[in-house]
Amino acid sequence: MSTAGGGWTLVASVHENNMNGKCTTGDRWSSEQGNHEGHPHGDGFWENRAIHGSATSASSDDYKNSGYFAMNAHDIMIWQVPNDTPVSSYKSSAFLRYRTTNGFLRFHGGNMASLFSVYKIRSKQYTMDIDNGPYAPIVWDIGDNNRLLAMYGDNAKQ
Template identity: 45%
Template structure:
């Protein structure tokens, strides 16, 4: 997320750079296309996607949340959260996220909250269930269970790509704790971190996520 204040503006490559538009329900489609951009060394400063996203055949994933602008050599130690999967779930979905999101498109009006994709148990490398829970807003904590990574969550009608570290279990306000998306959301939600600042940026009140997670890059690795 290059600017939490931009609503599907330039730089929101993991949702839409074309404005909040119901006529573009898929947005930029970068979860399910072969577009590439950015550089690995700058991945905590700007969006990055390489051909490995769609070419690698993997079994599992690791996810790191690293504060913005940290250099590559410090990512491991700087991360506020690191976890991985071990159940080889990608075998069931074509071996990578490109294939998974082809099966579970990140698109406005694709379904209801009950039509979310898989929720996969995670093992923590840095952090735990309690620290994960505290990264999101007080109201959000009542809607999810920590200890999972969830794919293609849906609120009332808008789809988000990933709920990092959590699984929605009740309610449908996933825009406050899931990332990525299609091209249309409810007013003031469209973007790569859709509505992490609903009750003011980084205030950890109401639905607002913590400053820590809002100002960190999400790095996805295949295993």
């Protein structure tokens, strides 16, 4: 809560067991892509009100609490930490940490669920190089653009 001026609350964690495999079976967040035959159009997890997991296991399992859709905020902060890092060690273990500072969420409904209810990931309405959805400048606390691009490989763009 004290990082970068304080007031931050963990409302979600996107966990990935296999960083090279991305969006593996059982990943709740990637189900937007319809990778399960029972939900060929995805399940709307980014914009729905489903909750699951716990903050204490946020680096070993997907997590979303009611704050994701109930708590209004101005900005977002993203921490990328190694799998199975205890939450108490996030600050010393993060290899990337970045945030918005321009009140980004106020322009998109005030919370993550509102943001994604307009900018639906599963709609496939965005085309690379034409419209990738909403944009906000970020401030780097740990890392930089080059470090981020190195993680995503040769096809990533700034």
